Amino acid sequence: MSAVATEWQLSGVSAGYADRIVLNDISFTLGQGQTMALIGHNGAGKSTLLKLLYGMLPPREGTITCRSRDLQGVPPVERMRYGISYMPEGRGVFPNITVEDNLKLGLAAFKLSQVERNARIERVVEPLPILREFFYRRAGLLSGGQQQMLSLARTLAANPKSLLLDEPSIGLAPKLFQDLLITIKDAQKILQFSIILVEQNVQTALRVADLALVLKAGRILYLGKPASIMDRTKLMELY
Numbered sequence: 001m002s003a004v005a006t007e008w009q010l011s012g013v014s015a016g017y018a019d020r021i022v023l024n025d026i027s028f029t030l031g032q033g034q035t036m037a038l039i040g041h042n043g044a045g046k047s048t049l050l051k052l053l054y055g056m057l058p059p060r061e062g063t064i065t066c067r068s069r070d071l072q073g074v075p076p077v078e079r080m081r082y083g084i085s086y087m088p089e090g091r092g093v094f095p096n097i098t099v100e101d102n103l104k105l106g107l108a109a110f111k112l113s114q115v116e117r118n119a120r121i122e123r124v125v126e127p128l129p130i131l132r133e134f135f136y137r138r139a140g141l142l143s144g145g146q147q148q149m150l151s152l153a154r155t156l157a158a159n160p161k162s163l164l165l166d167e168p169s170i171g172l173a174p175k176l177f178q179d180l181l182i183t184i185k186d187a188q189k190i191l192q193f194s195i196i197l198v199e200q201n202v203q204t205a206l207r208v209a210d211l212a213l214v215l216k217a218g219r220i221l222y223l224g225k226p227a228s229i230m231d232r233t234k235l236m237e238l239y
């Protein structure tokens with residue numbers, strides 16, 4: 001079996017807000033095309049870690065590399081061009097413009113010809129018929145779950161190599177979340193991107209992951225195979 005090339009490598013990373021440190025000594029390696037479930041209680045530091053990876057917050061200590069590139073000082077827009085896509089918590093959809101324009105906005109950071117841009121949009125809309133149906137209508141007319149689909153489509157249109165997903169199940173009925181996950185995993189098979197998935201829906205997240213990272217109060221409590229903590233009791237012990 002050939003070795004998996006490294007996507008993310010964090011070494012001794014700490015971060016915080018003002019005078020408060022909320023992440024401490026975080027180190028892990030995630031391979032290209034692999035999925036990591038990032039779990040932990042409310043306030044454990046999960047969203048903060050994603051913000052660090054997307055460059056919305058600088059580390060106080062330690063190093064972060066993505067495909068061997070040191071990301072220190074690299075702003076979000078440049079990370080996006082480097083293939084890092086971030087789907088924040090909540091939908092982040094602009095309700096007063098059309099679905100089409102929401103998708104175009106997601107590509108604004110890239111120098112694409114009109115043909116390339118339309119092809120990218122076509123590709124992400126194809127598996128999501130509801131977006132085609134509402135393509136020329138205001139995004140605010142979509143239901144909450146459908147807006148989540150739009151947010152995902154916009155994220156995937158960027159052709160990510162690395163996808164950062166913050167609680168994609170929020171506001172979705174369980175069946176819709178399963179559909180969303182299937183869409184994501186199908187896209188991953190084709191585009192081979194890595195995923196870091198923050199998810200309260202722990203069992204589901206562990207099932208789709210190659211690696212699990214459990215945070216407790218900003219520190220790593222567990223880093224390893226998801227199967228080892230799939231058992232509910234083991235997970236409770238960890239918490």
Ligand SMILES: Nc1ncnc2c1ncn2[C@@H]1O[C@H](COP(=O)(O)OP(=O)(O)OP(=O)(O)O)[C@@H](O)[C@H]1O
Pocket residue numbers: 017022040041042043044045046047048049
């Ligand atoms: N912008 C901010 N300014 C100050 N403190 C913040 C800020 N954002 C988060 N925090 C604090 O940092 C800690 C970690 O928050 P974070 O949002 O990363 O946790 P989380 O694990 O994602 O939680 P949740 O599951 O509730 O979303 C919390 O104590 C939170 O209050």
